[in-house]
Amino acid sequence: MASSLRIDGLRAGYGSVRVIHDLSLRVGEGETVALLGTNGNGKSTLMHCIMGVVRPGAGRIVAKLDGIEHDLAGKAPHQIVQLGIALVPEGRHLFPRLTVDENLLLGAHRSDARRRIAENLELCFETFPALAQRRDQLAGSMSGGEQQMLALARALMTAPRILLVDEPSVGLSPLLVAQVIAKIEELKRRFGLTVLMAEQNLAQAIRIADRGYVIVHGRIEFEGASREELAKNDLVKRLYLGL
């Protein structure tokens, strides 16, 4: 079940605009690691680098799965998904004109997951009962909270080992944010996932994070070895509470 992620000296950007500068971080086996930072600091770019959507300029991204190291930099997104890495993207990015069922089935693109589609679908509907009643509804016609749940369920359909969650709280009411965060924790425990979660909402993120990093302008400015350390840190306070 061992799965972990290691990033060393990563540099990435778009054209001549450098977004991430020499960034290194670790996500250990079974950990939930929070990546904290306000908008425009490179959180999503980092996620896209891990998924192979953005090609890094330099550095290594290594996923260790069952003792085998896989170098992700240079791999195509579908190959990275195939290894067992799934992304719940910022803004959910469902396929709005496809039904709930179709969104979930497309999540199961990994060959491991394809063999267990029926089983995984059942798990999804058990974990997200609200979706079970909306299987034929178009994803774009659901509420924001339901869409976020569907985005999580879709990632779950790949039967991932490492789950990347990008800003799950965006556009949701505080009550829904709390529900989504609790769901991520539930999924992690239930399926033994290793989770890297980028989030702006500090209070919610540290509810489930084992530890975390603060990213500022594409650099890791602080590493908190525990959630207490994160909550007490001056930089975190300044960024989030304006103190």
Add this chain to the structure above:
Amino acid sequence: MEFWLTQAFNGISYGAMLFLLGSGLSLVFGVMRIVNLAHGSYFLLGGYVGLTTVSRTKSFPLALLSGALSVALIGLGMERLFLRRLSRQSLPQVLMTMGFALVFQDLGLLVWGGDPYTLAVPAFLAQSVQAGPVFVQFYRLFIIAVAFAVGIVLWVFLERTRAGASIRATVDDAEMAQGVGINVPLVSAGVFALGAFLAALGGVVGAGFIGVYPGLDFEVLPYAFVVVIVGGLGSLPGVVVGSLLVGLLDNFGKALFPELSYFTLFAPMALILALKPTGLFGKR
């Protein structure tokens, strides 16, 4: 009455041919956002290959198959070897497809010469029958049947299969389609080949109907664009409605106001775009 029925029948059968031409263009644009100006060339080349096949083998089904498949391979080569290098650069892409269209035009002239040809269709399709006041040509019925069958197969493929869902997902959100593990470059290549296949199939069918001759490529291209723009880019129901509308408008326009034939085609398009800029069925 006889005039209206005859023109309506002719318009619908012409629309059926336009459906074969337009569906591929719409699909390619929907998935890859490529405006392919060589799409008319696929129609032309399909017609020529079908013509040669019939003259060599006397087999019409073989002509349909060889025309469509050989041009699908050309489309595949164009996408994999050339257009892929310009991914997401729309202007260079358009210019490249324009270049290909010109090359195909000259290639057609070089291989098949400058004479117009009509593909010899099987005898039973060359018949016609008097149905009430209307003179029904079997070949026009055949075109409608082909378009209908292709439409059904396309619909089932897109709406009811996993590969079809992958294509629709790529239309909706290409980046996220990659993110869930869909091999988007593979989907793109497949769709491009399918688009060329459909256009060339239309070309073989059309060769027994409007013929095949130099300049046909750039003659049908605006029709293909009107069909998909009126219907809404990337929408299959849009292509159905667009091709019927354009087929009927073109036929009635040419019959009633022959001196205004392009006007009766483009004026309604301008009007539809003014009222609904995304086309009748377009979402974006």
